[in-house]
Amino acid sequence: MSELPPDLPRLRTLETWLVVSLDRVRQRIAEVETREAALRPVRVLPEGPGWVLSYLRVGGRPVVDSIHVGDCRMAGTHTKPISRDEARHALTADGIRACEICRPDSDLGILD
Structure with a gap:
């Protein structure tokens, strides 16, 4: 230099x-x-489902557990994608509980 x-x-x-x-x-x-x-x-990236139905394994059989927003990490590994109408019906008529973390009932306009 x-x-x-x-x-x-x-x-x-x-x-x-x-x-x-x-x-x-x-x-x-x-x-x-x-x-x-x-x-x-x-x-x-493909968009994931809006809502998912989460299952627990009880005695080797799937048992419905809860409804989650599609990207909720609390949903676990055993899930089934569902539509908005199916999620609303599951939370209201079927009595399936909403995840307390992601609160799909709030997103769907369902009040307690």
Whole structure:
């Protein structure tokens, strides 16, 4: 690397030039990233079910446990996707309980 100027005015000039150059480089990087992002394919994940019916295993047989919002992690591994109408019916007419964490009854407009 070459020697830097010994006096303050030339050092300040050099500093200004470097700052301006760095700003131009960063602007160009942002432009290229934007262009490349626009060309990159977007992977759309499939939307999960709105509601799920959760089962417990009792004596090796499935027993209905509760209704959950589709992305509730409390639903467990034994689930069945259901429609909005099926979820409303299960909570009201069938007497199946709503998950106390995700509260599907609130999303469905069912009041206690």
